[in-house]
Amino acid sequence: MTTNGTSQSILLAGASGVLGRHITRALTEAGHKVTGLGRSRENGIRADLMDRDALLRAVDGHRFDTVVHAATALRKPPMRDRDMYATDALRTEGTAHLVEAARATGARRFVVESMAFGYGYGDHGDRPLTEDDPFGPRGATPALERHIAGMRTKERLAFEAEALDGIALRLGLFYGPGGTEALLPLLRRRQLPLPGDRGRVLPWVELTDAARAVVAAVERGRPGQAYNIADGTPMGFRAHVEAVARTFGLPKPLHVPLWFLKPMSYAHTVMSSRLRMSCAKAERELGWTPRYASSHEGLAALRPTSHL
Incomplete structure (x- = not known):
């Protein structure tokens, strides 16, 4: 049964992705009926979010209570800024098209996957950011503005959509499961050189915990609100990867200076950033807390089911 006793019919854009598969499982286990939307054969409704007319034709005649937008164009971790461009477009044009599709199906609720870097790349200091802090500040370079504009626009379209919460x-x-495994061959072959963290930390969330947050938002989220979702232990990028290596008995990544990553522009930006988030609002309003309070706990739970 669902937490609030009401089963919903849910259209999930990005259901065949790594996060989408976890969301599908979590929503189904909570008693909801999930229909996947995407380009692959795994989806109940096959359509490309970037093709507005084809998308509207595909959803014609269907009815849903809620639409969840978790679509991404990423198939591996982005290294260069250009690796993010297709996902940037999904966050802008794709979201606008999905809002139209949601209204066409009679949906009342529209939940979008946003992300921590919408607060901006760079050094945010040691104070955990809350949902009251500015979101979507202008990017320091044209490429970063393109990424941040995607996150800013995605949220704005969700909040301002007529007749949708x-x-x-x-x-x-x-x-976590389906995500961390991609690092293992690189660590085994020592093909993942990383700089030291030097006090820089980032927020992390295990994939099944993220999926549980989507269920909580579907059932209990307040319209027009954003919620930070992360575990309670921010960690530097290198520290996280070293924890992966220890968990799976693999060599630590080679150490390189930060400037060495400049040709990999997006990775350099991420690893140059320092960002903490407070998740008190999600705990208070959604009743969500992470099952795994740190990467160490989440990775320990992952290891027995992984294939090395």
């Missing part, structure tokens, strides 16, 4: 989840960096 928009909710945004500002998620930390993902790890």
Whole structure:
């Protein structure tokens, strides 16, 4: 049964992705009926979010209570700024098209996957950011503005959509089943050189915890609100990868200076950033707390089911 006793019919854009598969499972276990939307054969409704007319044709005749936008164009961790461009477009044009599709199906609620870097890349100091802090500040370079504009626009379209109750989840960096495994071959072959963290930390969230937050937003999120979603232990990028290596008995990544990553522009930006988030609002309003309070706990739970 669902937490609030009401089963919903949910259209999930991005259902076949890594996060989407966890969301599908979590929503189904909570008693909801999930229909996937995307380009792959795994989806109940096959359509490309970037093709407005085809999308509206595909959803014609369907009815849903809630639409969840978790679509991404990423198939591996982004290294260069250009690796993010297709996902940037999904956050702008794709979201606008999905809002139209949601209204066409009679949906009343629209939940979007947002992310921590919508607060801006760079050094935010040691104070945990809350949902009251500015979101979507102008990017320091044209490429960063393109990324941040995507996150800013995605939330704005959700909150301002006529006849839809928009909710945004500002998620930390993902790890966990279906995500962490991609690092293992690189660590085994020592093909993942990383700089030291030098006090820089980032928010992390285990994938099944992120999926549980989506269920909470579907059932209990307040319209027009954003919620930070991360575990209680911010950690530097290198520290997280070293924890992966220890958990799976693999070599630590080679150490390189930060400037070495400049050709990999997006990775350099991420690893140059320092960002903490408070998730008190999600705990208070959604009743969500992470099952795994740190990457160490989440990785320990992952190891027995992984194939090395």
